[in-house]
Amino acid sequence: EAGVAQSPRYKIIEKRQSVAFWCNPISGHATLYWYQQILGQGPKLLIQFQNNGVVDDSQLPKDRFSAERLKGVDSTLKIQPAKLEDSAVYLCASSLDRVRNSPLHFGNGTRLTVT
Amino acid sequence: AQSVTQLGSHVSVSEGALVLLRCNYSSSVPPYLFWYVQYPNQGLQLLLKYTSAATLVKGINGFEAEFKKSETSFHLTKPSAHMSDAAEYFCAVSEAGTYKYIFGTGTRLKVLA
Numbered sequence: 001e002a003g004v005a006q007s008p009r010y011k012i013i014e015k016r017q018s019v020a021f022w023c024n025p026i027s028g029h030a031t032l033y034w035y036q037q038i039l040g041q042g043p044k045l046l047i048q049f050q051n052n053g054v055v056d057d058s059q060l061p062k063d064r065f066s067a068e069r070l071k072g073v074d075s076t077l078k079i080q081p082a083k084l085e086d087s088a089v090y091l092c093a094s095s096l097d098r099v100r101n102s103p104l105h106f107g108n109g110t111r112l113t114v115t
Numbered sequence: 116a117q118s119v120t121q122l123g124s125h126v127s128v129s130e131g132a133l134v135l136l137r138c139n140y141s142s143s144v145p146p147y148l149f150w151y152v153q154y155p156n157q158g159l160q161l162l163l164k165y166t167s168a169a170t171l172v173k174g175i176n177g178f179e180a181e182f183k184k185s186e187t188s189f190h191l192t193k194p195s196a197h198m199s200d201a202a203e204y205f206c207a208v209s210e211a212g213t214y215k216y217i218f219g220t221g222t223r224l225k226v227l228a
Contacts, residue, residue, distance in 0.1 A: 004158070033216075040124075042205055042218035043159070056215060091158055098214045101147055101166040106158030 002026065004107035006092050012113045018080035021110045025073070025094030032069055033104065034077050035091040043091055049075065050098050082114045117142040119189075119206045121219035129227045134178075134193040136222045138206030141187065147209040148189045149216070150180055154202045162204075165189060176200070201226045 005024040013019050025032050030051050035043035046065065048056040051072040060067070064083070069075040079086055089111050093104040122137040140146050147166050151159040163174025170182045180191045191204060206219040 031214075040221075042207075042220045044218075045215055048215065056213060093158075101164065101209070103149060103161045103164055104151075104159070104216060106151075106160070108156070108158045111156075 004092055004094055004105055006090075006107035006110055008110055009108065010111050010113075012115065013082055015084055015114055016081040018078065019082055019112060020079075021077045021090050021092075021112075023075045023077070023092030023107060025075070025092070026105055029094035029096055029105070030072070031095045031098045031102070032075050033093045033095075034067055034075070035093065037089040037091055037109070039088070046077070055098070079112075082112075084114050087112055087114045117144075117146065117208045117210045118217055119148075119208050119219040121204075121206050121222050123222055124220065125223050125225065127225040127227060128196045130198055131195050134191070134196045134200065134224065136191040136204050136206075136224065138180075138189045138191065138219060139187050140189060140206075140208055142208065142211075144211045146189075148180075148182065149207045149209070150174065150178070150189075150191050151205045151207060151218075152176075152202050153205065153221075159205060162191070196224075196226045198226050198228065200224060 032049045034046040037043045046060045047067045049069040067077045089109040091109045093106045095102040118141045120139045149164045150162040153159045163172045165182045173179045203223045
């Protein structure tokens with residue numbers, strides 16, 4: 001099966017600019033996650049979708065971050081305006097369903113550098 | 116709230132030596148635990164998972180982990196390290212009720228020739 005696809009792989013922007021990341025999960029996976037991984041740390045959940053609905057966005061900085069999952073398939077994560085501390089790898093993951101034993105499948109991530 | 120703690124942010128072993136990466140969990144309900152591996156510039160890959168069946172779980176690439184409730188541990192082991200095992204390893208717990216995955220801070224494994 002094809003894996004989770006993410007683009008772009010790398011992005012460099014200046015602070016206060018905007019940026020968008022795209023994710024295409026594994027076909028048939030109902031649950032989609034966006035994680036932020038800062039260098040030297042574990043992934044931190046930003047937002048979780050079940051089909052096209054948000055089930056958890058408690059750690060999403062909503063003043064600058066937004067995400068959507070139209071039609072319950074692809075998803076985009078946007079940052080506007082970016083800050084220096086947003087420099088990180090943004091990982092998209094999907095799972096078959098929202099159950100505790102359903103493992104996550106990760107994309108290769110987008111490395112964002114904010115200068 | 117459930118959480119995991121990984122002791123040792125960096126571990127070095129010689130090629131052929133035993134690999135032991137430590138993970139302790141905190142949970143008031145039976146935990147669902149996972150180990151993931153991350154190679155440079157890649158996403159995380161599932162190594163193995165514990166979902167309340169057998170306490171000794173075997174995963175890919177010769178890794179295994181043992182769930183010990185009395186010690187609240189889920190340590191990852193491999194009898195003989197290979198150079199290709201050099202990567203970062205993350206322990207994670209799937210939180211009851213929210214289905215969120217909570218990740219540890221990771222352990223970077225270095226394998227010495």
